[in-house]
Amino acid sequence: MTMMAMAIDRRKSRGHRLLSWVMTENEFTIAPGSLLEQFTAGYDFPLDDYQLQACARIEEGAGVLVAAPTGAGKTVVGEFAVFCALATGKKCFYTTPIKALSNQKFHDLAERHGADRVGLLTGDSSVNSEGQVVVMTTEVLRNMIYANSTTLDNLGYVVMDEVHYLADRFRGAVWEEVIIGLAPSVQLVSLSATVSNTEEFGDWLDEVRGNVKVVISERRPVPLYQHVMANKQIHDLFEGVAPTASETPSERAARVNPELLKLARSETKDVRDDSRRPRGRSGKGKKNVAYGSGQFGGAAKAHLERQRGRDSRDDRGPRLTPSRAVMTTQLQRARLLPAICFVFSRQGCDGAVRQLLASGVNLTSDEEATRLIGIAQKHLGGMTSADLRALDHDIFLEALSRGIASHHAGLLPAFKAVVEEGFAAGLIKIVFATETLALGINMPARTVVLEKLVKYNGESHVDITPGEYTQLTGRAGRRGIDVEGHAVVLWQPGMDPRAVAGLASRRTYPLKSSFSPTYNMTVNLVGRVGRERARGLLEQSFAQFQTDASVVNLATVAARNQREIDDYLKAAHCDRGDFTEYAQLREEVRELEAQQARLRKQDKRAEALNSLMTLEPGDIIHVPAGRHQGWAAVIDAGRHGGRGGEPHPMVVTEDREVVRLTTSDFPTPTQVVGKLRIPRKFDPRQAASRRNLAASFVDKLHALNPQAAILHGPRADAEMTARISELRRELKRHPCHECPDRETHARFAERAMRLDRDRQQARARAEARSNTIAKRFDKLCLVLESMGYLGSEDHEVTDAGRMLARLYSELDLVTAECIRDGVFDGLDAPQLAAVLSSLVYETRRVEQGRMARMPDRATEAAQHEVRATWRRVSIVERDFRLERSTEPDIGFAEAAFAWASGEPLARVLGQCGLPAGDFVRWVRQVIDMLGQVAAAAGPGDLRRTSREAVTAMRRGVVEFDPDED
Structure with a gap:
């Protein structure tokens, strides 16, 4: 049996064991003592069966993956791991994806187990870091592993809260x-939201960690009812019980409320067709609208209204x-507050607050308003009055006192x-919140409202997915407070209630890996375990696991073809x-004749010219x-300046000559068969440069397979003719040539060879799709070796590589090259902050249009060198067939410079135009x-200047953190 087939069988058997004990929510018995x-x-309420099952597996020594809906109490399982660590004298690390969650969990655990036993480690906070239980962001633990930190000694448990974050495009890796990277002795407790491929994720965890059990609960602790609000009325979305209000999914599809269908038909009669489907200049209706699909309403209509330059609220016809x-008023009357209203725009959230203030909405009593003012004073009391004015504190406080935020x-x-x-x-x-709240801290509500079911994804307006809908509405229903939760979708013109029902009744939230090796990861892994073992570790990633799973079907096709091939060859005996x-022999003749015919029919000049146009240095x-x-x-x-626009490439030949070629040298196409690195400062006019390049080329040529040359033209045609003869x-x-049944045998043999070609193609596709992570790692190693960060030996990391191992930004290699080349030398603290900001900052789409620049000549000169370094690194990446690194972005340079120079908050915010939260986040990134x-x-000087800049920037609202009080 093949290794892949054995792996599949193991996964299947694990899946059967999983179903036998996890999916049955029977009464669980706790072992005495x-x-x-x-x-x-220690709890004043009974634990759910799934929580007890997961905890029992931990006590038995297994790792667990717990997948349950938002608000179902998954963290109880993580807290049991903490309890086990304290009881057995081992350490437990509790990791979270964001600092706010770490702060929240730190306070919870410290209150429960004592501040002397619980510590906190985030990017800029360190409290009792050697405590028996330490709460930290996941990046901190990753850095510990790479540094072989002594803090990892005696580590027995690691809790990974919100582990589904590994699908995050930027931080998931x-x-x-x-x-x-964790030691095999560490028990891993992974807590995840409900995802549709939990078993697949659990299989991978079991594969790489060993002895990991999967515990799934699809039962929401608080049933969720679905509604649509049209005008002033709240309609049930479904005619019967909503699928999310049932303990188990129904086999039958729930019927849509007929009242909503009637409402949609009534709206259709009153709204002209051309207001529902935008038209181009030709007057023909467009089939595809770039502003969402339109099935959830509002998309096509909003597109038209933007063209007309008017507000949708002024539209004629029914205002639904x-x-x-x-x-807000209707939710209050229906006793559906408190609520979170998701608005897919930061400006939209703040605008909604201002609209309610202007409308005079007040949702609090005098006592509640006083308590809210007290909370604000507790958290904001340490801020200066000038900073508060710059942050529109008065508006925030007025809205807060009315119960709005x-x-x-x-x-x-x-x-x-x-x-x-x-x-x-x-x-x-x-x-009023953006969707980031759905992935953040524990903040449930009685009701979740979705203003629209279309959002901007950074490139275009698209429909939200069933997974996103599930994630957003999962906040509805507070366990222990509400007996039911509610999800309300606001009516949009052109809405199809059946499409909304389909979205609300599906429970699909697939977990897709975003893992991809980086330069920093590469040098750290090579330094720890060597290239060969590092390559093997990367092949264990979830990304590779998912890729390999997709190859199974191709392997199945290949295996089926092989059986049929064997049968046909027996018939051809x-x-x-x-x-x-x-x-x-017959097949080779056929293929050569077909190839020869194709070559003779080709327009060789056009093909040759095209091959020249694609050449690169x-x-x-x-x-x-x-x-x-x-x-x-x-x-x-040589694509520019040639006669008639034809390319005249400059080359170095195997005779060590540097010459210009013309199209007459290429009567037939050429093909690239290898790559040679051309020095950045190569000068063809200097004899030494020519000699050195020619020597490198000859050395490279010796390493190439001579058969790699693709021969064309008369010589190829003659060789083919000779081979065919x-x-x-x-x-x-051949003895079979005179067989009287030769053609009968031949028919069976040809079928076998045709299937063999299909089998080889399937195998090639499988090979191309597998080992993608390892192949990228190999390319990264080649880049790092060519630039002096890795040596040629398996474990060899150079001094430059050890320096790179300390840089974790997306442009880590560019930053390392700038340090090596002295690009940052001679800059003062504000200037260094400005230049480094370009290596971490990324302009949001909504911020584009503002002209960015460097603050002074010194930073402009340094930034010019940074960009030159980035281009040089990009060329090397292209040579090794890697995608180019992100381009440096100077959009935050002036703000970083001003803040590091001591400018007041109001002036800096006024200059950069960023929201205060974004400003603080980017300053902390710098x-x-x-x-x-x-x-x-x-x-040295660079270290001193860097620390000066840190001190200068860590002030005011940047240093102030209410969670650290």
């Missing part, structure tokens, strides 16, 4: 690095979309802390000789004709980058 019995005694004030990434962390505490206390009645050998090619026939390496593609003579001499550069640079 067990740690679990002691643990449950960190989760897989930790899972793969409720205003925000009407929505917004929550998004652009909000200052201290303000978010006020909103979170006020909402958790039931004092804030409605929060000939007693006069080996008919398979004879058939292969460093390409190794075969020159088919002329004085310089033979091997050559391209120095300059030789094969025909072999056919006539501070983190400065810390990395200080650690990487070693003793």
